[in-house]
Amino acid sequence: MPRFSLRWRVALAMGLGSVLLTSAVAVAVWNLTSGYMLRQREQSAVRQAEVNVRLVDAALSTGSDGLTGLLTGLTTGPDSTVLLFHDGQVLTSGRQVDARVLPRRLVDLGREGTPAAQRLVVEGIPVLAVTLPIESTYGAYVELAPLVQLDRTFRFLSALLVAVTVISGLLGVALGSWASRRALRPLTELTRAASRIAGGDLGARLPAQTDPDLKPLATTFNATAEALEQRVRRDARFAGDVSHELRSPLTTMVNAAEVLRRRRVEVPGTAGKALDLLTSEVDRFARMVVDLLEISRADQQAEDPTSETIDLVSLVGNVVAARPGGPVPLDTGSPPPRVLGDRRRLDRVVDNLLDNAERHAGGVVRVGVFAHGGTARIEVYDAGPGVPPELRDRIFDRFDRGTRAGRRGADTGSGLGLALVAQHVQRHGGTVRVEDRPGGGARFVVELPEAER
Incomplete structure (x- = not known):
């Protein structure tokens, strides 16, 4: 399982902490706000129902014939409902609701003389059902106060709190990333300086720090x-x-x-x-x-004062032509790649690669020079047995002679030729490696930054 970098772990930790803190605040705000608004709505509905039930009780006590009109006048909107349970009958005013959808226990409490209130969803509409006893008769007055606006307010508040929590988490991650980047900047500079030293730039240093910890x-x-x-x-x-x-x-x-x-x-x-x-x-x-x-x-020279723009095809061709022995096939690309560097050192790179092929690998088969993806490439193909994978990095070390280590003779070499190649190529900002040649043998590849035209 891949591990996140330290920077991302810090950022995610701050994001998680921000989400947890904001969630706790959001839950507290939700509970306080929703509870307060619901209590206020319940108290208002109960007070209104108490006033209305007194009017209904007075009308029932006097035997008024205008009870139906009175109930109609008590409704406060198209979604409100008034139900009067009296003498085995149910009188309904406002939005028509089947009395059987109401909880039986709620109606029984009103008939027993106990006021009660309960939140319900009646035919898809949230309401607050308030039941009150009618003192003059064994009956119950039930008023259904709609909570549509309050429910919308709750939905909006919940969506707002969720959005704030998510945004807080994202801001926490962003803040953590920014803070960790600033905190880890000295470590990044240390890594960069160490990499430069490992690459041969012995003059790399860390900038002066004013922080007492750094x-x-x-x-x-x-x-x-x-x-x-x-x-x-x-x-x-x-x-x-x-x-x-x-x-x-x-x-x-x-x-x-x-x-x-x-x-x-x-x-x-x-x-x-x-x-x-x-x-x-x-x-x-x-x-x-x-x-x-x-x-x-080369070790004592920190800078290369003799850099010039060099036609790599011409340089390699001159080195190949100046060597004794039979002609060597030279493949070139068009246009010829150009590099910025020291002609003497690049001459030595090509000459040492050709020497290595002739002395230890059965001779040079082909030399290629061409541009590839913004880099100039020199390829030297030999006719030897190839280089084992475990030796492909070692052969560029100083005094390493690969499988010929410990032997003496005219063809064993000093172990410095390829080390010089690697050193000169590195000084030019390039790389050198050895690969298998198609058909057998080895292919030494030098890649150098191509100069601007």
């Missing part, structure tokens, strides 16, 4: 980020210094190895094999030092 967090985070940046810079400078100091003796070693390689035929047997191993390791060591210098230089 100031220690921002100070601690910034101090940690500063220490991490300084550590990375020191490590990069150390690697660069070491690599730079190794260049002079390495140059001597490479030249000596080249001389020995030319005299290889003069060194037979085990000594010749040892010479082959030595020269191959010197070559690998040379490539490693060059790659370390490149990485340390």
Whole structure:
């Protein structure tokens, strides 16, 4: 079951609290208002009925012949009804109602001399039935006062209270969302800064905070980020210094190895094999030092001052054409994608991908360059066995040589070529990944933001 985010949990909690509070107030208002209005209507109806029953009692005591007219005059509207239970007869005035629909107990109370009142629905109309005894005879006077207006008022009040409760809940959710967004803003800034640092931007910092609860967090985070940046810079400078100091003796070693390689035929047997191993390791060591210098230089440069608009098809074509060996098929799209970046680093990206395919994957099958959904894509297809899924992220780490880890030889590499690819691509705001090639092998895909035309 998916969990709501903290922001939505806070918003929903405030909305629920608002609904509960408003519901409690609405119930109290409903009970007080409806009870008061109903009591007022009941008291008014009872007082009017008491006045009317005295007139009827007086007419019955004097034996007046105008009883029917009197009852007609006592009705207060088209929906009101007056019923007189007298001498086994029922006289009705106003809206005609069958006396049998009235509760028998209500009529009996009036005949027994006990006043009573009860809310009823008579033939679809809500009424207040008031029954009073007639003192001069064993009879009962019943008056049905309509409650249509009061019922409409109750309906309107209930609808209004429900609407207010719903609106209060929605406002509570909105207020909770706004309040939680403001409360969680420092956490959002912390997440954004941490993501930037994880992405390689070691200069990311939290803004200064004036809140006493947030100031220690921002100070601690910034101090940690500063220490991490300084550590990375020191490590990069150390690697660069070491690599730079190794260049002079390495140059001597490479030249000596080249001389020995030319005299290889003069060194037979085990000594010749040892010479082959030595020269191959010197070559690998040379490539490693060059790659370390490149990485340390990239780590120490916070910004790229040499950005320019580059025709990616032309750049890849030049790199492919400059490499030794047979021609490599180059597929391009139209129009050719253009990117904003450092030409030297992008040259190195393409060259390292081609090197990787030729040294470790049976050679390059095809290279593609085209635009796709606002990004420029470089695809390098190789003829190797492919890359297992569990190694597809690791191969871009420094000094990780995948399945060749722990082995030595001319074709094992230093484990820095693809790391340089990932670093240069990331510095250009792009991504690199490896996929299965249709038909077998691997496909390395570089995606870079396309420059505006």
